[in-house]
Amino acid sequence: MTGEVTLLVIAKEPVPGRVKTRLTPPYAPWQAAALAEAALADTLHAVLRTPARRRVLVLDGAPGPWLPPGFEVVPQATGGLDERLAAAFARYDDGPALLVGMDTPQLTPELLAPALAPGGWDGCEAWFGPAADGGFWTLGLSEPALAPALIRGVAMSTPATGEIQRRRLTDAGLRVRDLPPLRDVDTAADAAEVAAAVPRSRFAAALGRFADSAVLTDAAR
Structure with missing residues (x-):
């Protein structure tokens, strides 16, 4: 099924004071937005x-010069993150997303490859990528129209979010x-840890530019 999956990126416009607020301090709001x-x-x-x-870029805000060609851009729905994720999936019900x-x-494309390879959806209805903080970094559904029932009501941004979301999938009978x-x-x-893992990335370059100007707090040292 390679090439047959809809890829959704859910994001906020990188505006100072609206994104990556937990990076401030040590970084100034404009630096956090640049990161x-x-x-x-x-x-x-x-x-x-x-x-x-x-x-598809599912965007809260307006596109900027950071957006390369090749994306359909749609606005995020209103409501909590669970509502916005569910709506993003439900918009595309013509195949896996x-x-x-x-x-x-x-x-990287290699990280996503198992879900996009031929046969990647044979014998399963969902893909799940856990995040180190207890959340999840990716979620795939063979039937995106089911997303509202599978995602709405899951408390987001908690240490148990990933566990709860994955259990919601399996409790619904999804493989x-x-x-x-x-x-x-x-x-x-x-x-710092992510930049070290991808030293040639735009992210690592941006972090490097700010290394000398960020004022580290005791908690961030």
Whole structure:
């Protein structure tokens, strides 16, 4: 089924004070926004290199120069993150859909390949990628129209979010396959670890530019 999966990227416009607020401090709001923009750009370019039926940016805000050609852009729905994720899936019900966020600039086509390879959906109805903080970095559904029943009501951004979401899938009778765990960029420590893992990325370059100007707090050291 390679090339037959819809790839969704859910993201916020990288505006200072609205994105990556947990990076402030040690980084200034404009630096946190620049890091968010770099992470988003890395993510979008990874998705561009990945075979798909279509590539969609589900965006809270307006596109900017960081958006490469090749994406359909649609607005996020209103409501909590569970509502917005469910609506993003439900919009595309003509085949499997795989959703990623903007917090994992270490994303590569190779990481997504198992869910996009021929036979990747044979014998399963969902793909799940756990995040190191207890959430999840990717979720795939063979029938996106089922997303509202599978995602709505899951408490997001908690240490148990991933466990609860995966259990929701299996309790509904879906056969789930897992992708490798990844670390979301939420804190300065996360940023440093992820940048070290992908030293040639836009994200690592941005972090390097700010290394001398960030004022580290005791908690971030």
